[in-house]
Amino acid sequence: MTTQDEKEVIEVGIIGMGDMGKLYAHTLQRAGWKVNVCDRPENYKSLSQELKGSGLNVLKDGHQVSRQSDYIIYSVEAAFIDSVVAQYGPSTKVGAIVAGQTSVKAPEKEAFEKYLADDVHILSCHSMHGPTIDPTDQPLILIQHRAPDEKLRLVERIMSCFKSRYVYLTYDEHDRVTANTQAVTHAAFLSMGTAWKCSNQYPWDSGLYRGGIEMVKINICLRIYSNKWHVYAGLALLNPSAKIQVTQYAQSSTDLFKLMVAEKEEELIKRVFEARKGIFGWEDEEEGEGGGQRRSSNRDASEVIITRRKPILMSDKLLDRFNFAARKAAQLQAANGHGGGAGGEEDHDGEGRREEEKPQPPNSHLSLLAIVDCWHILGIDPYAHLDLAATPIFRVWIGVCEYLFRSPVRLRESIRAALYDHDFRSDDTEFIVAARGWAQAVQFGNFELYQQRFEETSTFFEPRFEEANIVGSEMLKVVAVPSP
Numbered sequence: 319m320t321t322q323d324e325k326e327v328i329e330v331g332i333i334g335m336g337d338m339g340k341l342y343a344h345t346l347q348r349a350g351w352k353v354n355v356c357d358r359p360e361n362y363k364s365l366s367q368e369l370k371g372s373g374l375n376v377l378k379d380g381h382q383v384s385r386q387s388d389y390i391i392y393s394v395e396a397a398f399i400d401s402v403v404a405q406y407g408p409s410t411k412v413g414a415i416v417a418g419q420t421s422v423k424a425p426e427k428e429a430f431e432k433y434l435a436d437d438v439h440i441l442s443c444h445s446m447h448g449p450t451i452d453p454t455d456q457p458l459i460l461i462q463h464r465a466p467d468e469k470l471r472l473v474e475r476i477m478s479c480f481k482s483r484y485v486y487l488t489y490d491e492h493d494r495v496t497a498n499t500q501a502v503t504h505a506a507f508l509s510m511g512t513a514w515k516c517s518n519q520y521p522w523d524s525g526l527y528r529g530g531i532e533m534v535k536i537n538i539c540l541r542i543y544s545n546k547w548h549v550y551a552g553l554a555l556l557n558p559s560a561k562i563q564v565t566q567y568a569q570s571s572t573d574l575f576k577l578m579v580a581e582k583e584e585e586l587i588k589r590v591f592e593a594r595k596g597i598f599g600w601e602d603e604e605e606g607e608g609g610g611q612r613r614s615s616n617r618d619a620s621e622v623i624i625t626r627r628k629p630i631l632m633s634d635k636l637l638d639r640f641n642f643a644a645r646k647a648a649q650l651q652a653a654n655g656h657g658g659g660a661g662g663e664e665d666h667d668g669e670g671r672r673e674e675e676k677p678q679p680p681n682s683h684l685s686l687l688a689i690v691d692c693w694h695i696l697g698i699d700p701y702a703h704l705d706l707a708a709t710p711i712f713r714v715w716i717g718v719c720e721y722l723f724r725s726p727v728r729l730r731e732s733i734r735a736a737l738y739d740h741d742f743r744s745d746d747t748e749f750i751v752a753a754r755g756w757a758q759a760v761q762f763g764n765f766e767l768y769q770q771r772f773e774e775t776s777t778f779f780e781p782r783f784e785e786a787n788i789v790g791s792e793m794l795k796v797v798a799v800p801s802p
């Protein structure tokens with residue numbers, strides 16, 4: 319049967335028409351598949367109204383979707399997966415394939431095994447990007463858990479319209495990898511946000527946060543806080559591996575901070591440079607660089623260089639580009655009468671210099687030193703994850719860490735600032751408290767506590783979300799596409 323013939327007979331079903339469900343439903347429908355969708359029964363009327371004329375077949379509930387679809391994707395909150403599959407799973411059409419979009423797979427696997435009859439296949443998925451990112455070239459994880467190869471081929475044909483890059487993992491591999499890539503990365507950005515909120519100061523107002531790395535920290539942090547808390551809570555609290563990573567991140571931050579306040583210079587340098595060698599492979603005073611093995615053909619060579627060892631993800635030029643995007647967004651925001659700040663300061667200082675020409679103040683960059691230390695202690699190779707399940711945010715995160723660590727001069731400046739520049743002490747103190755607080759929230763597994771922590775900070779930053787999302791999108795666009 320050709321794919322065109324398959325489109326006549328195969329029906330795709332989506333249960334949960336939130337952001338990801340809608341992205342999937344519209345993309346699949348545009349590719350010519352018949353798509354049955356539903357949200358909660360109480361949303362049936364409003365959803366039917368909203369999707370009138372869209373070509374999507376809106377049904378009342380998950381029973382109806384399950385009974386008539388050949389490939390069903392659950393796209394609901396991770397915390398609800400058990401109860402939703404318990405409800406609709408028994409209605410699944412005989413021989414159908416069932417998948418979940420859930421960001422954490424342990425509860426999904428358990429629910430599918432518990433509630434799905436033996437005559438249905440389990441072949442799950444996870445798009446490694448948010449609903450506003452172009453799925454082209456992004457990793458799309460496929461998990462062939464209980465299904466023959468012919469069903470995998472069918473799923474590949476159906477999903478080909480996303481133009482994503484298939485990555486084949488088991489359920490358990492998925493959770494280990496995403497704990498390393500997503501959970502601990504989010505913990506770092508969530509901690510920055512909480513720390514700034516507890517200092518009761520927007521970082522762009524204090525004058526301490528200028529320059530490309532700062533732009534990344536601020537805008538990605540705000541991007542995360544502008545999203546739905548349940549996505550981050552689910553993937554951290556329900557992933558058995560996430561506790562280890564997030565706890566170590568808080569521990570690494572604390573250990574480094576203690577060396578900083580005690581001004582133990584030698585010990586701090588030793589620890590940071592050991593982590594540098596372990597993660598990036600650069601010897602003590604060696605300037606990390608590509609080695610020029612192979613260059614990406616469709617990019618500026620200074621932006622992405624494929625090396626024998628590791629790709630270089632971030633350059634001065636890219637960071638400058640972020641600064642530029644940030645200034646543009648700030649101007650736009652100011653023009654719209656909303657102030658303007660998360661994107662950077664005015665174009666010129668009193669001396670007529672453009673922002674990027676002003677000397678950049680040194681920064682302890684504790685959050686970056688801590689993540690590299692954390693990867694090193696846990697034996698995580700972040701580069702190995704680039705080919706597997708890297709989200710755009712994770713790529714930006716490795717990129718800025720690599721940028722800081724690449725130059726021994728830059729790294730030593732940061733260590734010096736950490737030890738002797740007390741301007742950052744109070745923010746770093748808040749950061750430690752925040753990192754430990756987030757680690758506890760994950761250890762306790764308490765959704766309410768997580769939601770409360772998340773919302774307290776997101777409310778603080780809300781006025782700047784629009785601006786930060788413009789800049790954040792620009793950053794992710796530039797770094798997001800995996801190197802060929």
Ligand SMILES: NC(=O)C1=CN([C@@H]2O[C@H](COP(=O)(O)OP(=O)(O)OC[C@H]3O[C@@H](n4cnc5c(N)ncnc54)[C@H](OP(=O)(O)O)[C@@H]3O)[C@@H](O)[C@H]2O)C=CC1
Binds near residue numbers: 422
């Ligand atoms: N957002 C992201 O960046 C990504 C999210 N994911 C994962 O995808 C899944 C969906 O996320 P996302 O779309 O962002 O979240 P949303 O909150 O936007 O969507 C979830 C939808 O499922 C609905 N729902 C809940 N219970 C039922 C039910 N019994 N029957 C039908 N629908 C139901 C929700 O309704 P209600 O709001 O009333 O509860 C909501 O509309 C999550 O598991 C998430 O982890 C994966 C990749 C990226």
Ligand SMILES: O=C(O)C(=O)Cc1ccc(O)cc1
Binds near residue numbers: 445448542711
């Ligand atoms: O890139 C990130 O880490 C995001 O924040 C977006 C995201 C959230 C949840 C997922 O399951 C996949 C991607």
